[in-house]
Amino acid sequence: MSDSETTALILPNKTTQHLPSLGVRLTQVLCAMVWCLFAAGPVFGFAALKPILIAQGVYKEVCTIETPENLLLSSNYIISEAACVEQDLKLNLMFTLAAVITNATALLVGSILDNFGPRITGVLGSIFIAIASVLLANGKSITLFDGYLVGYITLAFGGPFVFISCFQLSNSFPGRSGLILALLTGCFDTSSALFLFYRIAYQNDYIKNLTLKTFFSYYLIVPLFILLCQLFIMPHESYQTIESIAKISETGLGKNGLPLDPNDSRYQSEEIESIERNRSRRGSIKSTKSIYEEIADQNLKESSGGVFGVLHSKTIVEQFKSPWWYIMCLFTTIQMLRINYFVATISSQMEYYFDPETAVIINKFFDIALPLGGILSIPFIGLILDNLHTLVVLTILLCVSTLIGIFGIIPIQFLQYIGILLLVLYRPFYYTAVSDYCVKVFGYATFGTVYGAIICFSGMMNLFQTLLDNSTHFKFRGNPTPVNSFLVILTVVFGLSMLFFIKTQEKKIVRNNVIAEALGGVEDDNENTFSSFSNLPN
Known part of the structure; x- marks a missing residue:
């Protein structure tokens, strides 16, 4: 799960009226960063944890009589054990279900936040993570149920609770909301490195006898830290609603419609004077928006290529029925x-x-690249989203995704490295781009519900991953090319359909603008009518 996956929530419709002292707010942000590093999304570091699970004999009992046909080459960096097909599939299922739970949890966390606030949500998260730690530490001795599976799923379940509960801290420092969101997001992406460090310590024997039981017993310190922070440091009520956070992220404007940063370059005096002159000409027609909000809307219409505001006036039911929602979904x-x-x-x-030695090297490279990708991509994501039309951004997504798929099925080591680099940069970029798309198309008011529904539905559909995994092992005898090729084809089909639809809608918007200007240039903020702007795609 990336940063955009976890913004899919409705935060409490309450805001604190007075900010705590500077020291308290700094402490709150630092505490949130620490627990995000260790607890927000460690389940996505599964590739690094898997060799340890194999070395510790997790699910080894499911292996039948070992023959060359049902043995995989060793994915263990430490000892020369091999995982049988049944063991490999069961381990992969553990990650599949964890990924599904992480994404499907979004709407549930939103409901709890909405009714009980961030502190209760964070406390619940710490409890779930503590339970997960106990189960994973004692998985071998638990006989009533699968302790490893339940434990890993519970760890995935607790992650969104502790991560999303701290997103409201983005407005603890008005004017620096973007920076705080970036820091929290970076910590979330880096949290997948937790199991990488565990594997390195295990491999090199830095800590003697660092078994799963020992590691997850030590890990209980993390939920204890989160619990103490929630009880004694973190705010009881949210600083901001998700609607306000989405608005701040896109425009830099606070709830009152004024810039949080007085020096925000997006709001120049010339533009302010132009809006004031237009308002004077309109006479008695009063705007419900501030001058800055009008400038922001106009900038977003231009930067999005026209899609901004297309469904802002629609009900949530109408938005869900729209192709704008389900084609992106x-x-x-x-x-x-x-x-x-x-x-x-x-x-x-x-x-x-590849041969086993090369496979191990590529695996290690991926383990390191995955957490770093989210951090390195942050500045590039902002530049792309701020300077390119939505259609262009989605075109880039489709092209990069297609390249990743093509490189992934070519058995050339250099291309595999390029594909992995593109993937780890693409992952946070993609989810942030989808979040940006939802804000521009559906609006701030319904952003949490609309985006949350996309992520929840997509997460549930990840159950098909087990079917793909079984097909690879049994139908295609371990060859991943057919499944990867099929997924690339689906990417191209759905991606081109999405681009064609948006391109068609942009042309309709241009046509509506021409008609509106011919009728007198009347602009209605509540309908699908936009003022004219330049540089639209032809």
């Missing part, structure tokens, strides 16, 4: 399925394409 589903399938099966895929 389908595209997101395929992308999430591809990403999580690769994370779960990278070891077996590389072992099929």
Whole structure:
């Protein structure tokens, strides 16, 4: 799960009237960053944890009589054990269900936040993570149920609780909301490195006898830290609603319609004077928006290529029925399925394409690149989203995703490295771009529900990953190329359909603008009519 996946929530419709002292707010942000590093999304570091699970004999009992046909090459960096097909599939299922739970949890967390606030939500998250730690530490001795599976799913379940509960801290420092969101997002992406560090310590024997029981017993410190922070440091009520956070992220404007940063370059005196002159000409027609909000709307209409505001006046039911929602939902589903399938099966895929030594090297490279990708991509994501039309951004997404898929099925080591680099940069870029799309198309008021529904539905569809995994092992005898090729084809089909639809809608918007100008240039903020702007795609 990336940063955009977790903004899919409705935060409490309450805001604190007075900010705490500077020291308290700094402490709150630092505490949130620490627990996000260790607890927000460690389940996505599964590729690094998997060799340890194999070395510790997790699910080894499911292996039948070992023959060359049902043995995989070793994905273990530490000892020369091999995982049988049944064991590999069961381990992959553990990650698949965890990924599904992480994304499907979004709407549930939103409801709890809406009714009980961030503190209760964070406390619940710490409890779930503590339970997960106990189960994973004692999985071998639990006989009533699958302790490893339930424990890993519970760890995935707790992550959104502790991560999303701190998103409202973005407005603890008005004018620096974007920076705080970026820091929290970076910590979330880096949290997948937790199991990488565990694997390195285990491999090099930095800590003697660092078994799963020992590691997850130590890990109980993390939920304890979160619990103490929630009880004694974190705010009881949210600083901001998700609607306000989405608005701040896109425009830099606070709830009162004024810039949080007085030096925001988006709001120049010339533009302010132009809006004031237009208002004077309109005479008695009063605007419900501030001058800055009008400038922001106009800038977003231009930067989006015209899609901004297309469904802002529609009800949530109408938005869900619109092709704008379900075509993006389908595209997101395929992308999430591809990403999580690769994370779960990278070891077996590389072992099929290359010799064991090369496969191990590529696996290690991926383990390091995954957490770094989210951090390195942050400045580029902002530049792309701020300077390119929505249609162009989605075109880039489709092209990069297609390249990743093509490189992934070519057994050339250099291309695999390029594909992995593109993937780890693409993952946070994609989810942020979808979040940006939802704000521009559906509006701030329904952003949490609309985006949350996309991520929840896409997450549930990840259950098909098990079917793909079984097909790879049994139908295609370990060859991942057919499944990867099929996913790439779906990406191209859904992606081109999405681009064609948006291109068609942009032309309609241009035509409506021409008609509106011919009728006198009347602009209605509540309808699908936009003032004219330049540089629209032809």
